[in-house]
Amino acid sequence: MIKSRNVCKEYKTKHYDIIANNNISIDIKNGEIVWVSGVSGAGKSTLLHILASIDVPTSGHVYWGDKEISALSDKERSHFRLNNIGLILQSLELLKTQTVFDNIALPLRFMKYDKQKIDTKVNTILEELNIINLKNKKPEQLSGGQKQRIAIARALVTEAPYILGDEISANLDGETSKFIYNYVKTSIKKRNGIGFFISHDTSIKDYVDTTYTMKDGILEALV
Numbered sequence: 001m002i003k004s005r006n007v008c009k010e011y012k013t014k015h016y017d018i019i020a021n022n023n024i025s026i027d028i029k030n031g032e033i034v035w036v037s038g039v040s041g042a043g044k045s046t047l048l049h050i051l052a053s054i055d056v057p058t059s060g061h062v063y064w065g066d067k068e069i070s071a072l073s074d075k076e077r078s079h080f081r082l083n084n085i086g087l088i089l090q091s092l093e094l095l096k097t098q099t100v101f102d103n104i105a106l107p108l109r110f111m112k113y114d115k116q117k118i119d120t121k122v123n124t125i126l127e128e129l130n131i132i133n134l135k136n137k138k139p140e141q142l143s144g145g146q147k148q149r150i151a152i153a154r155a156l157v158t159e160a161p162y163i164l165g166d167e168i169s170a171n172l173d174g175e176t177s178k179f180i181y182n183y184v185k186t187s188i189k190k191r192n193g194i195g196f197f198i199s200h201d202t203s204i205k206d207y208v209d210t211t212y213t214m215k216d217g218i219l220e221a222l223v
């Protein structure tokens, strides 16, 4: 279960103050996949960062199960993230100097898996996502859609229960997007996990359970 209560996020800059998230309370149950849409600047990525605990709210609370994640220290939060979250950010965050294999292996190395297990897990996901041929390439040698799939593979390889993705199909063609939605949905459902996806692509609707839209920092459920 991921839960937020009265989450507000305010950005104060030299030029403007903005309430990017305005009093957001959401409950996401295990087994549930959520889709959030909304215009640019509505506050979607801000909310994803807060639910994923890479950012903290100005006020309000975030819970993963019984644990109030928004009350933990930075170090505790990163420990929890490693074990519980697969994150695909809008900026992808691939390491430029590392190969595709090493980018995907990164979280498994942090988790201290042995070399053989890492090899098996990374090769399996590369095969399943049809990108095994990219294994030894560096991110700069890849197309946008290829990089996108590496970021997705890295988020899924640890089999974390919570998968949060920001525009996961941003650089993919229609057919590949559907393949990826189906793959991601199957992995989440298999482990009774949670999916939280921000997307402008309406074809994601066939792969989600609950739909929200965001406007001016306010989250609204669509029925």
Ligand SMILES: Nc1ncnc2c1ncn2[C@@H]1O[C@H](COP(=O)(O)OP(=O)(O)OP(=O)(O)O)[C@@H](O)[C@H]1O
Residues within 6 Å of the ligand: 011, 012, 013, 018, 020, 038, 039, 040, 041, 042, 043, 044, 045, 046, 047, 090
């Ligand atoms: N670090 C920051 N400092 C100041 N303002 C910020 C910061 N991050 C986001 N904002 C502002 O907060 C608002 C919401 O931004 P956010 O990135 O959450 O929107 P979004 O819905 O994800 O948009 P997009 O669809 O373009 O990705 C915007 O007005 C943005 O300018």
Ligand SMILES: [Mg+2]
Residues within 6 Å of the ligand: 044, 045, 046, 090, 166
């Ligand atoms: Mg965004």
